Amino acid sequence: MIQKTVKIKDTKHLVGSLPTIRYLDPEFVYIATNNARCPKAEVFIKEGDHVNTYQVIGIRHAAFFDQPIHATCSGTFVGLEKHYHRNGKLTDFIKIQNDHKDTYDPSIKERSPEEIAKLTKEEMTEIIKNCALVGLGGSSFPTYVKFQTDKPINLMLINGIECEPYITADHRIMLEYPYRIINGIKYAMQAFNCKKALICIKSKYEDIASTYEGILKEFPNSGIEICKVKNYYPQGWEVAMIKEATGIKLNPGELPSNRGIINFNVSTMVGIYKAIKYNMPVTKRNITVTGDGINHPHNFRVLVGTSFKDLLPMCGGYKNPDKEKIFILGGPMMGASVPSDDVIITKTVTSIIVLDKTDYKEEPCVRCGSCVLSCPAGLEPVQIMNAVKSLDKERIKALNPLRCIECGLCSYVCTSKIQVTDFVRRAKIFAKL
Numbered sequence: 001m002i003q004k005t006v007k008i009k010d011t012k013h014l015v016g017s018l019p020t021i022r023y024l025d026p027e028f029v030y031i032a033t034n035n036a037r038c039p040k041a042e043v044f045i046k047e048g049d050h051v052n053t054y055q056v057i058g059i060r061h062a063a064f065f066d067q068p069i070h071a072t073c074s075g076t077f078v079g080l081e082k083h084y085h086r087n088g089k090l091t092d093f094i095k096i097q098n099d100h101k102d103t104y105d106p107s108i109k110e111r112s113p114e115e116i117a118k119l120t121k122e123e124m125t126e127i128i129k130n131c132a133l134v135g136l137g138g139s140s141f142p143t144y145v146k147f148q149t150d151k152p153i154n155l156m157l158i159n160g161i162e163c164e165p166y167i168t169a170d171h172r173i174m175l176e177y178p179y180r181i182i183n184g185i186k187y188a189m190q191a192f193n194c195k196k197a198l199i200c201i202k203s204k205y206e207d208i209a210s211t212y213e214g215i216l217k218e219f220p221n222s223g224i225e226i227c228k229v230k231n232y233y234p235q236g237w238e239v240a241m242i243k244e245a246t247g248i249k250l251n252p253g254e255l256p257s258n259r260g261i262i263n264f265n266v267s268t269m270v271g272i273y274k275a276i277k278y279n280m281p282v283t284k285r286n287i288t289v290t291g292d293g294i295n296h297p298h299n300f301r302v303l304v305g306t307s308f309k310d311l312l313p314m315c316g317g318y319k320n321p322d323k324e325k326i327f328i329l330g331g332p333m334m335g336a337s338v339p340s341d342d343v344i345i346t347k348t349v350t351s352i353i354v355l356d357k358t359d360y361k362e363e364p365c366v367r368c369g370s371c372v373l374s375c376p377a378g379l380e381p382v383q384i385m386n387a388v389k390s391l392d393k394e395r396i397k398a399l400n401p402l403r404c405i406e407c408g409l410c411s412y413v414c415t416s417k418i419q420v421t422d423f424v425r426r427a428k429i430f431a432k433l
């Protein structure tokens, strides 16, 4: 069982104010064949083949959709290699040796504003599908599927809240690419014929607020505004964000589109902009590399497929090289641990957190109720844990574990240092049987 053994404190300040390091010309990139949503894949190229940046080099198959695989640099296909994926599993990656020419695939073309203005929702959906755009906040949900809703949308929420500790990659992307984000929002609003969009940020981020309030004056009557929300975790959870931004409380399991709302992560907006404007798939992303296990935490902009080992020297290496490390991909609360630093940055890796492993001792539950009080989904984690321990399937189902968003708070607050979230995850598996 994967366990996060370190209690979390807010350490965004480790990288918050540092500008992003652009590392966009690695010697090799490694493109994942499959992922958690797409367990099967086909590779279209053979060893020795030359590929162009953005070229389709394979396809992933999921239960209800296919997803093209794109090269993120030009160069030579070396072969398949196993590395750790964000899901913690060893996965085949397509290894490409960079020729450092960045030769574009012929499919890349710039659309004029007039061409874009004529695009229908169906045409934009097809472009986004061909670009294999997914939720870049970490959800990896195919963006084109969201575009296919037939519900009328009258409010778009752009999630720039980034509420997990440590991570500041979205904060930086908001400061560094405001025009791409605003244009991405405008294209999405055109697709949905939606007149209002709120860019949701934590109220403490004055730098983002002032940047956008200034730039949005250049887009009068766009319907786009900044919306400041509270500074607590998990404010970035869509249910909490919608409640805070609109006052609407979704019912358990209810889709936002049911209330005329659709939401996207800010990084996904950059992806929408590049897909619609240039036909470009996502080949670069911002990522936070941080944690008290490395010397110099940084934000990076990297090619999708970059190895974490390439970034480590720029972070000054490990702080205590002799100490065993924990590697968390994604935020410390909701991310997944991997057992090695042999990690590749895929489209949906928002951060790599390196922590020195510390031993801890679990104590028996003292029935303090802290986990119940802190659960944003209104569950009773301690009762779910007890039901899992006694393998009582009926009781497990009655406690609704499928409503758990795996925010990690029940483990975080547990007085007895019990990894309660792990029990709830197991309960979700039981509940689906």
Ligand code: SF4
Pocket (backbone or CB within 6 Å): 371, 374, 375, 376, 377, 378, 379, 381, 403, 404, 405, 406, 407, 408, 409, 410, 411, 420, 421, 424
């Ligand atoms: S991880 Fe724990 S606190 Fe968070 S939603 Fe699930 S049960 Fe509730």
Ligand code: SF4
Pocket (backbone or CB within 6 Å): 364, 365, 366, 367, 368, 369, 370, 371, 372, 381, 382, 410, 413, 414, 415, 416, 417, 418, 420
């Ligand atoms: S927080 Fe921990 S000790 Fe307290 S009731 Fe929940 S499981 Fe038990």
